[in-house]
Amino acid sequence: MRTSHCSHNLGAAQFRSHVAISRERAGCGGRGKGVFLSCSSLWHGRLPHSSEAAADTSRLPGRSAWLCWVHHSALSAVICAPQLSKALITHPKHIPVGAPSHRVWSAGGLRSSCELHRTAPSPVRTPRVGGGQRCGVSRPPRIAGMVLKVFFPSCCSSAESGILIGRWIPEQSSAVVLAVVHFPFIPVQVKQYLREVQQVAKVSVSVLGSWNNSKQEKEESLSEFLEDLGTIFSHEPWIQISKEGDSKFWNCSTLQKQSDSHREEEIILVYYDQRKVMLSHLHPPLDTADLGAEDASKLSAIFNTVASSKVLFMTDRYDDGPIKMTHWQSDGVEASIIVELMKQASVPACMLLTFLLSLVSGVCNSRLLKFWPLSFLWSKLSTCEQLGHRLQHLQVISSSKKAQNQTQLMRCMLFSGKDGWDLAHRKPVLHPCGECLAVSTSTSSLLACMLPRLTKSYHRFSAALSRRAERKANIFVSLLIDVALGILLMSWLYRKNQIGHLADTLIPVADHVAEELQDLLQWLMGAPAGLKMNRALDQVLGRFFLYHIHLWISYIHLMSPFIEMILWYVGLSACLGLTVALCILSDIIALLTFHIYCFYVYGARLYCLKIYGLSSLWRLFRGKKWNVLRQRVDSCSYDLDQLFIGTLLFTILLFLLPTTALYYLVFTLLRLLVVIVQGLIHLLVDLIDSLPLYSVILRFCRSYRLAAGVKFRVLEQQDGKPLRLLMQINPLSYGSVVQTYRLPTYSCYPKDSWTSLCKKLFLGELIYPWKHKGEKQD
């Protein structure tokens, strides 16, 4: 291989460079011997700095390049901006001989070199059609007649000239531009890079077109050069966007290689904020959530494209890679020191928490606590339910604390961990986000099984995964707020001897309630509301209940010296959370009004017995019977004495009904009052439990993260230029945020409708309006 060095001066720029010209035999049968410049050995990053010669870098023009080509199927030449293309190199000795397929090219213009390039690249010659040849994989025909939409990231508006890379969606005739690759670059490296990205991200990223940001007047040669780039990266259609100076109105045109598409089509230029689209999570309506990522709506396709191309955005301009890109992270990859520190600290914290939780759950599940009286007690107390619920939450959190941050989780997921993959010098261990550490040390099976590969159903998968991450974050924030409020309550309780005051007022309140009940019973024993009661039954029932109250009062008085101490220790548990404190309050109310519950049960049972007796005897009165086997009423012939006794009993029960009914009514009302108070407390507890505070705060502070859709704003227009739209994220409303991210709670609301409740009350059946999940039905 002979090399020779040439140096050339560019007229105005005084640019000196050295180029190695090497000569090599083409691989295909002796044809195509040609001169070509192989600059790959020279090229190591920035061109002038690494060249051997003392290149005068200070006078380097803005876009320094020369166009070279290699007549091989792999293009390993450097593509640079055409400013200096006029100074292309030849050496007379290296003019190709005997290769009719090549044109002699001289230090002529760009035109000739391009022609050379065009005719030479592959051994298979195809006649030129129209403006150029197409070599490469044939793409599906573009849908002509549909408006072409170009989604352009607003961060690339001020980028320097280059080529556009992104994703082309032929069904929707839209091109999503992800980044701009600047000159100089080597096409084969770009193609290889794109192939790698495609493998990792499972998104078909390709070169879409060219971007020209010229400060001065538009140059003809430049536009032709950019057109000709389309032949290297064959893409149909080849989109050319150009911006002049600081003008707001850009020129956008497409280059069609197919001869049948001659009509002028409309182009819509849609600007989007890449960072926001990247970080946002689209909440589609439920029925479209089942569709795959490809055939879902246009918007989700665009969001998915940007989100999946995370790996493309990991290189910034401070990297020493062969490819220089501009995208939203090109000024520096986003990372936060606090988040990193927290991640480092959370691993041992997580392990400690898991250990403690396993201890606690072991104690809870031990056989000691499973004996009958204790287990019955635990099931009745709502405090234990709440504590169990919170324990579950803690277990969910401690399983993987890494999943707190939604975006971090998505980064983890996208990082394939491919061995030996050196995409732009990125080694997994050194990544600033540190998620690779998370990958290796995370104990969660979820992450471990999700990471190895990305499936086609990325959309569904990422929605589920981010929902889990959000759920964990919500649980964590809810726990935190709960504990904070609980500690606040505690600090108020234990200040200025509030507990003592509470204990002091408790006994008089209990006494007062008991006295009120006694008055009530005396009233019932007399002539309540003018009704006349059956004296004997009245006295019996009244005395029975009065005796109960007397017992209860004595019991309370017996407990009175210990009340303060009990309250003091019980109040300490408020540090576990405000919900626990509220549950304890509800339990205390239940314990204090236990006698009302007892009276209700007595009254209800008595009344129920009476009603059933009455109905059965009424059937006897009419000569009918209830058939238990057939569950229906049958006729039956009774004996005379049966009928006689039956009728007597029926009369007695009927006339005693008002008394029993009144007692039942009074105690049921009291019981309902207590139930309503307890129900309100439980409602508050449920609210604190299920409110997704993290999501609400996220919606308030970073509203673009939770997207319900997009909205378009029409920007200033100019005739003859494409339509300019700005795509912004339409955030989810607060109502839908709460609905989507609600945490599940353990209590279920009354299943009975109002009519069945009334029926139960009328028949005297016992009602349990606040039944917890998992409790056996009575």
Add this chain to the structure above:
Amino acid sequence: MEERRYRSASGAPLALRCRQHSASCRELAVRCPRLQLRSLSAVTSAVWLAAYGLFVLCQNSMVLSAAIFLTLIGLIIYLHFVKIDQESLLVIGSLGIQVTSSYASGKESTTFIEMSQVKDVVINEAIHMQKVIYYLCILLQDPQDPQGVSEVVPLFQSSKPRLDCLIEVYKSCHEILDQTKTASQSDGVK
């Protein structure tokens, strides 16, 4: 850009503004009448008179401050959540239809419906009490059933323009929608 005057179903004056941004993009905005000063002052004076009457009865000055507070809060809530200033429809062929309502406090609530979901834009009749009113609505495609309609999205709900205004809007929309539909159908044939 032209602006024409119409009336709403209840007789209030409306203004329809039609703007053509490009061949396949059109914006139609209906402006509702602004909040009248006289109705505002009438409501405020009524509330304050009632509060003063209560004050005279119970001699508690809290009633007065509560009335002032209530009036302010009520006005803010009304301007931010209830009073709609302008309702607009942005039709972008091959992208979709965007419906925006701007409130008096400046808040804008937007919904964007993609073109693939839009089946048709029609004018429907509705019987409301003793009146028959016309309203424009977008019919959404049912993904499972190509002939079915999954949802009906009514437009211009708070301004309720009359039929002549609706016909204008309908014609404008259909010019662009028909363009899009024929383009996509011809591709399907191809």
